[in-house]
Amino acid sequence: MAPRAQGELQLGGLPRPLVRLTPAKLTTWTGCRRRYRMAYLDRPALPRGGAWAHNTLGAVVHTAMRALFDLAPGRRQSHAAAALVATHWSGEGFADNAQAADYRSRAQDWVVRYVDELDPDLEPVGVERWVSAPTQRIVAEGRVDRIDERDGELVVVDYKTGRHELTVDDVRGSQALALYAFAARRTLRRECRRVELHHLPTGTVAGWEHTEQSLGRHLQRAEEAADEIALATDTLATGGNPEILFPPTPGRACSWCDFRRHCPEGRASAPELRPWALLAP
Ligand code: SF4
Structure with a gap:
């Protein structure tokens, strides 16, 4: 991936600051814009549901x-x-x-x-390491579970404990892992192409080796999302209608959304679950 210079995007003739984008923010925005607003913009912060x-x-x-x-x-x-x-x-x-x-x-x-x-000689480069790197339009950042070094290159390791074993498609398609790889590379100044999901319940590892092109595609999608986020956020700040700028996306995920209690559409679209319902059987 060709390195991009840090800068600012011209929107409507005005430069906008870089959007700080963590994988969690990006996932929330992609899943439901109302949820994004409640999680990151509404102040005072809305009370969330209980622990899962x-x-x-x-x-x-x-x-x-x-x-x-x-x-x-x-x-x-x-x-x-x-x-x-x-x-x-x-x-x-x-x-x-x-x-x-x-x-x-x-x-x-x-x-x-x-x-x-585990390799008894494993000495990670980072554990829960914060990584951050700017592009022209965003600052990609986040905390990586573990960063290993193999054959002179960094490897992003993400632990998973969910119900289902992960596949190569999960790793290849993960925007989170791609952002981590990009940010780790720039933060630690070493090549980073490989990303891995380590699923502890099954002891399996799903890995993927990014190319410049695949990392670039993920980054481009993240930048496009950041443009949408910035536009909606700025419009809200100048009196825009939150219901139009941040519409709900009702669906299965409403069953475990932390903001379900504040969202009539979400409550109507999916049943409420007990807090332990998403444990593996
Ligand atoms: S309950 Fe559903 S529609 Fe409502 S904010 Fe949560 S995810 Fe979005």
């Missing part, structure tokens, strides 16, 4: 993996990872103590298997 058990599970596993790499290399063993899951455990969102204990035990099994299969 699957999110709690994912957060604990991520925290345990980060803490594992805080240990001295010789102590990064599977039993230490299991202990860290217990240390950082939370029962938020689970049906009861028995269900929480079941999933805590599952999470410990996942990290034990995962760590047993």
Whole structure:
């Protein structure tokens, strides 16, 4: 991908500042603009729904993996990872103590298997590393779960704990991973083409090697989204109608949207789920 110079986009003859774009913002905008407005623009911030058990599970596993790499290399063993899951455990969102204990035990099994299969000499370049890089129209930024180095190049590693195993198509199509690769490359000043999803429940890895063209396509789509975000946000700030600028996108995702309680269209379009409904069976 040809490097782009930092600058500003001319919109209606006026330059606009670069849009800071994290993968989470981009995903939210792409999924539902009303949700984007409620999450990032409405002030005071609207109260969100309660905790989801699957999110709690994912957060604990991520925290345990980060803490594992805080240990001295010789102590990064599977039993230490299991202990860290217990240390950082939370029962938020689970049906009861028995269900929480079941999933805590599952999470410990996942990290034990995962760590047993890691290269014992692995020393990541970054763990939960913040990366950031400007293009002409956006600042792509975010926190990467892990950045490895292999054969002189950086590899973006994203942990996943969801119900379904990930495929190569998931990795190739992930805008988040592409933004991370671009930002990691510029932040750490080393080549970064490979991105990977590590699915801990199944112990599988789905990877993809980006080309300059595929990274460029992802970046272009992100910049186009940023233009739309900037236009809608600026128009809202000058008195635009939020319902027109940020329309709802009712669908299945309304079942687990944090802003469902504030959204009549969302409530009408999908059933309410119990907080533990999205755990793997
Ligand atoms: S409930 Fe659905 S339509 Fe409403 S904000 Fe959430 S995702 Fe959008």
